[in-house]
Structure formats: structure tokens, C-alpha cells
Amino acid sequence: MTGEDAGGGTREDKGGHEPLRVIDNRDDYLDAVRQVAAGTGPVAIDAERASGYRYSQRAYLIQLYRDGAGTFLFDPPAIGDFSELADVIRDEEWVLHAASQDLACLREVGLEPNRIFDTELGARLAGLPRVGLGAVVEELLGIKLAKEHSAADWSTRPLPESWLVYAALDVQLLVRLRAEVAALLVEAGKKELAEQEFDAVRTKEPKPVVSEPWRRLSGMHALRTPRSLAVARALWQARDEYAQEIDTASGRLLPDASIVAAAKALPRTRGELMKIKEFTGRASRTQLPRWLAAIEEGMAAEDLPPLRVPGDSIPPARSWSDRNPDADRRLRAAKAQITSLSDRVAIPVENVLTPELLRRVAWAPPQPITTESVGEALAGGGARPWQIDATAQLIADAFVEVDQSADTAQSDDS
Structure with a gap:
């Protein structure tokens, strides 16, 4: 689908538009690339996956809009190689909403930006109370978007027309939305910090592969013996292999609760396994030999796996008052300062500084505690320059005050 209309109605208003078409062959794709190259300004881009339906997190639809070129809906599995499009748009600004959700699957097909503008993150930094695409579009553009297809199975072929309308509007409005969000950021004096945040999202490293992903099964706390853990591990691996084989979301085949229930009961026969009421799921009965094996x-x-494995994670903050009272006092004092700052600058507290990073610094603060040493610790944890400038002194002052109060209390006791 191509055209100049950037969208002005609701998703339900399809009157006057030609039927939308998904580009699923090389000739049409290359023609679309030429049109995109002839366009001007930022490139709005979005991707739809089939999370909860498919094993992979690949893109099953990529939507693109550019002024002077129009709207394009690409079928990634059918097109395969996107190198020509990548060459055309790589150095242009990409406009995405919640970029962190889409960048990985775009990179998977070779689409990698050098510069982005994230309208969701920008709206968050600008202080808007709701930052979902529909809410921001309604707030800033006065257009109401329906979200009835947000959790659809985008691997479906052919894609229904109503889904395509939904997908197209997601990008047709992004360039206009970008202008409005950018204006708010400039007005609030947040343009530079927003650019730092956008770049941090773009360059963020993928999460490291978890060494024992089966330990993340929901309900694992109910398993109290190494033997039960061994069974849970084997079931998880069998489910994962089968899910990859047929490209289906693991939980649709055999829910976590089914694995945990079987690992707890330790059935030895087909009959015993089938009697477990929690053993449900699409493949719970059709793949019984697989699960029994x-x-x-x-x-x-x-x-046999140990019940617990050592890690570099710090304890939950709720246990600090008993395990590390000094760290607990440091964290509470610093959190109060960061919360107050969040209110003053109208930026959500988790965007001022990630709670996990604050916890780590409070648990094991640098020595001696100074603004500079705290700033270095924050930088080592991935904080952006603006975050360090805004929070390092507040945190250092809070830590020092808490430690001085503790020293005074000890002196009084002695």
C-alpha cells in the first residue's frame, strides 16, 4: 500500500481508502524502496510480532511511513533480505513508539538505525500521565485509536483488512506525533536529556543469555527437592525443543503450572500423569510420550541441580532492614531524594534513575562517599550523563547524612 494520506480519522474510518496490500515479493519491495528513497524527513517504523502464539520473536509485519512516499506494509518472512531498504533509511531519523520493543526484531532482518526518536519515551520524559500510543495520540493529536488488534496473531496469512488498517495507522500518525512530543520536550528544557535517552535505547546491549532459563518457571518456589528440580528441568527442555520445532509459544503447548505440578508429583506412569489436574495445555495429551520421557x-x-544457585543479585529490599540495616537506611534516604526530584522535573522516578541501579549503589556504596565517586558508580551501572548530573550529589549527600547519623547514635550509646 502506498499513498500520501498520513491519516486523520479513527481506525474504524476506512472510507475513501483503497484496500491495503501487504508487500510480499521482491519486485514490489524494490519498488517500495525506491519510493521511500524519494520521500523526505523522518521515517516512521513499527513492527508486529506474534508473541504468545509463536516461539520466535521475529517480525511478521513491518510498517513504514515517510512524507512524500506514503505507507508501506512489508511481509518480512516473504521478503527475507531488507538490505536495500536498510541502505536507504539507515542514516535517517527513525520514529518509533516504545522502540525497545521493536528494535530487536528489526535488527533480525538487517534494519539498524543510527538515530531514533521514541515517542513513547519522549512523552514519558515530557511528563504526560499516559504514554501508550492511543493515549498520546488522543492527547496531542485529538485522534482516538482503537487497540483491538494489539495482541493478534500477526503470523496469520492472509492478514484481515481491519488488522492492516490498524497497523497502517500506527505509523501514519507517528511523524505528526513526533513533532508534538518534540515541542513539549523543547518547551520543558528536556531536549538534550531526551536525546541521551533515545541513544541509550538504540545502543542498549541485548540481555545476556540466562544459563539456566528453566529456573524462571512460574511457581518454582513450590519445588523443594533436587529431584523435582531435575524433572522440571527435563520437562522445560522437552517443551522448549518441541516449541522451537513447530514454532509455537511454549506456554500454549504446556503451561508452566503443568510442569511444576508434574515435577512436584513425580508421576511414574501415563495414568498417574494424566490424573494431575493441572497438567493441561494444547499438547499435554497429544505429546504424552514426550513428557513421560x-x-x-x-x-x-x-x-541433580541445587535448590539455589549463587548469583550477583542483591537481596530484595524488603529484607534489608534485617540483613543490612545501614544499606536499608541509605536506600530509604536516597529514594526520598530521587522521588522529590522526580516530582520537581515531572519525569517518572524510574526514568530519573532505575531503581535497580539505586539499590546496587545503596547496598555497596563507593568509598569514600563523594559526589564524584557516586557519579562514577552510576556511570558504571549505565546511567546517562544527565542522570548523573541530576542525582549524584543528592545520593551522596543522603548517604553521608545517614552514615553520620549512625556514627552519632553509636557514640551516644557508648
């Missing part, structure tokens, strides 16, 4: 593997395993 996994249970047998876990029951026979000699490399």
Missing part, C-alpha cells in the same frame, strides 16, 4: 530422564538424572 522427559520425566523419566529427570528421575534418572545424576547431575
Whole structure:
């Protein structure tokens, strides 16, 4: 689909538009690339996945809009190689809403930006109370968007017309929305810090691969023996392999609750497994031999996993008052300062400084505690320059005050 209309109605208003078409062959794709190259200004881009339906997190639809070129809906599995489009748009500003959700699947097909503007993050930094696409569009453009297809299975082929209208409007309004959000940021004196945040999103490293992903099964706390853990591990691995094989979301085949229930009961026969009421899911019965084999593997395993594994994570803050009272007092004092700052600058507290980073610095503060040493600790944890400038002195002062109060209390006791 191409055209100059940047969208002005609701998703339900389709009158006057030609039917939308998904580009799913090389000739039409290359023609679209030429049109995009002839356009002007930022490139609005979005991607739709099939989370909850498919195993992979690949893009099943990529939407693009550019002034002077129009709107394009691409079928990534059919097109495959996007190198020509990448060459055309790489150095242009990309406009996305909640960029962190889409950049990974765009990179998977070779689309990598050098500069982005994130309208969701920009709206958050500008202090808007609601930052979902529909809410921001309604607030700043006066247009109401329906979100009835946001959780659809975008691997469906052919895609229904109503889904395509929904997908097209997601990008057709982004360039206009970018202008409005940018104006708010300039007015609030937040343009530079927003650019730092956008670049941090663009360059953020992927999360490291978890060494034992099966330990993240929901409800694992109910398993209290190494043997049960071995069975849970084997079932998770069997489910994961099958999910990859048929490209289906793991939880649709066998929910976490089913794995945990089986690992807790340790059934030894088909009948015993089928009697477990929590053992449900699309493949719970059709793949019984697979699950029984996994249970047998876990029951026979000699490399029993430990109940708990050491890690570099810090304890939950709720336990600090008992485990590390000084850290607890530091955290409470610093949180109060960061919350107050958040209110003054109208930026959500988690965007002023990530709670996890504040907890780490409070748990093991640099020595000696100074604005400079705290700033270095924050930088080492990934804080942006604006965040360090805004928070390092507040945190250092809070830590020093808490430690001095503790020293005074000890002197009085002695």
C-alpha cells in the first residue's frame, strides 16, 4: 500500500481508502524502496510480532511511513533480505513508539538505525500521565485509536483488512506525533536529556543469555527437592525443543503450572500423569510420550541441580532492614531524594534513575562517599550523563547524612 494520506480519522474510518496490500515479493519491495528513497524527513517504523502464539520473536509485519512516499506494509518472512531498504533509511531519523520493543526484531532482518526518536519515551520524559500510543495520540493529536488488534496473531496469512488498517495507522500518525512530543520536550528544557535517552535505547546491549532459563518457571518456589528440580528441568527442555520445532509459544503447548505440578508429583506412569489436574495445555495429551520421557530422564538424572544457585543479585529490599540495616537506611534516604526530584522535573522516578541501579549503589556504596565517586558508580551501572548530573550529589549527600547519623547514635550509646 502506498499513498500520501498520513491519516486523520479513527481506525474504524476506512472510507475513501483503497484496500491495503501487504508487500510480499521482491519486485514490489524494490519498488517500495525506491519510493521511500524519494520521500523526505523522518521515517516512521513499527513492527508486529506474534508473541504468545509463536516461539520466535521475529517480525511478521513491518510498517513504514515517510512524507512524500506514503505507507508501506512489508511481509518480512516473504521478503527475507531488507538490505536495500536498510541502505536507504539507515542514516535517517527513525520514529518509533516504545522502540525497545521493536528494535530487536528489526535488527533480525538487517534494519539498524543510527538515530531514533521514541515517542513513547519522549512523552514519558515530557511528563504526560499516559504514554501508550492511543493515549498520546488522543492527547496531542485529538485522534482516538482503537487497540483491538494489539495482541493478534500477526503470523496469520492472509492478514484481515481491519488488522492492516490498524497497523497502517500506527505509523501514519507517528511523524505528526513526533513533532508534538518534540515541542513539549523543547518547551520543558528536556531536549538534550531526551536525546541521551533515545541513544541509550538504540545502543542498549541485548540481555545476556540466562544459563539456566528453566529456573524462571512460574511457581518454582513450590519445588523443594533436587529431584523435582531435575524433572522440571527435563520437562522445560522437552517443551522448549518441541516449541522451537513447530514454532509455537511454549506456554500454549504446556503451561508452566503443568510442569511444576508434574515435577512436584513425580508421576511414574501415563495414568498417574494424566490424573494431575493441572497438567493441561494444547499438547499435554497429544505429546504424552514426550513428557513421560522427559520425566523419566529427570528421575534418572545424576547431575541433580541445587535448590539455589549463587548469583550477583542483591537481596530484595524488603529484607534489608534485617540483613543490612545501614544499606536499608541509605536506600530509604536516597529514594526520598530521587522521588522529590522526580516530582520537581515531572519525569517518572524510574526514568530519573532505575531503581535497580539505586539499590546496587545503596547496598555497596563507593568509598569514600563523594559526589564524584557516586557519579562514577552510576556511570558504571549505565546511567546517562544527565542522570548523573541530576542525582549524584543528592545520593551522596543522603548517604553521608545517614552514615553520620549512625556514627552519632553509636557514640551516644557508648
